[in-house]
Amino acid sequence: AQTVTQSQPEMSVQEAETVTLSCTYDTSESDYYLFWYKQPPSRQMILVIRQEAYKQQNATENRFSVNFQKAAKSFSLKISDSQLGDAAMYFCAYITQGGSEKLVFGKGTKLTVNP
Amino acid sequence: DTGVSQDPRHKITKRGQNVTFRCDPISEHNRLYWYRQTLGQGPEFLTYFQNEAQLEKSRLLSDRFSAERPKGSFSTLEIQRTEQGDSAMYLCASSPQGASNSPLHFGNGTRLTVT
Numbered sequence: 001a002q003t004v005t006q007s008q009p010e011m012s013v014q015e016a017e018t019v020t021l022s023c024t025y026d027t028s029e030s031d032y033y034l035f036w037y038k039q040p041p042s043r044q045m046i047l048v049i050r051q052e053a054y055k056q057q058n059a060t061e062n063r064f065s066v067n068f069q070k071a072a073k074s075f076s077l078k079i080s081d082s083q084l085g086d087a088a089m090y091f092c093a094y095i096t097q098g099g100s101e102k103l104v105f106g107k108g109t110k111l112t113v114n115p
Numbered sequence: 116d117t118g119v120s121q122d123p124r125h126k127i128t129k130r131g132q133n134v135t136f137r138c139d140p141i142s143e144h145n146r147l148y149w150y151r152q153t154l155g156q157g158p159e160f161l162t163y164f165q166n167e168a169q170l171e172k173s174r175l176l177s178d179r180f181s182a183e184r185p186k187g188s189f190s191t192l193e194i195q196r197t198e199q200g201d202s203a204m205y206l207c208a209s210s211p212q213g214a215s216n217s218p219l220h221f222g223n224g225t226r227l228t229v230t
Contacts, residue, residue, distance in 0.1 A: 095214055101148070102171065103214050
């Protein structure tokens with residue numbers, strides 16, 4: 001069974017600084033997708049960034065970028081120039097390609113941004 | 116695009132009672148998902164609809180749980196004979212394509228407390 005592990009229950013960062021959230025996953029599949037979702041307090045969960053496993057190039061979305069290491073099954077999220085609005089729970093998630101519609105989520109990392 | 120709407124936001128019920136939750140997806144989205152999120156955990160997949168067809172069910176969805184999506188529009192999730200272990204946030208999400216190809220749009224969730 002596929003599993004997603006986020007080893008940092010909580011992280012904090014100073015405003016304008018950079019922070020990296022860790023995620024590892026376990027799968028025997030070769031084709032899959034990885035995601036980071038953000039869940040602000042009392043607000044809806046939204047997609048931050050998406051990575052296709054067959055692409056070697058790391059995905060970037062403005063201040064958000066990933067470090068995808070397929071052999072190591074590692075998928076970390078880097079947030080640059082952190083802003084107060086980045087404070088949220090961040091969930092790493094995995095899905096196989098062309099099969100189940102089941103997204104497998106990690107337990108999440110709570111990010112605090114200090115002014 | 117009014118977003119995914121879930122009703123009610125909160126539900127408190129006594130053990131043994133039945134409860135029903137409603138989800139209204141984004142109107143042009145033909146795919147609808149239910150997830151359950153307990154405290155300190157990431158969302159766990161429950162079930163998935165494409166239009167009115169329920170195509171995938173998790174083993175978490177015991178016989179006491181049933182979900183429907185009549186006419187491929189809104190969906191309901193019913194829990195019969197509730198147990199304290201059913202206390203959780205129930206999240207609904209919709210998507211125009213599969214979860215690997217397009218982001219899931221989540222609602223605010225229904226928080227269930229079973230006393």
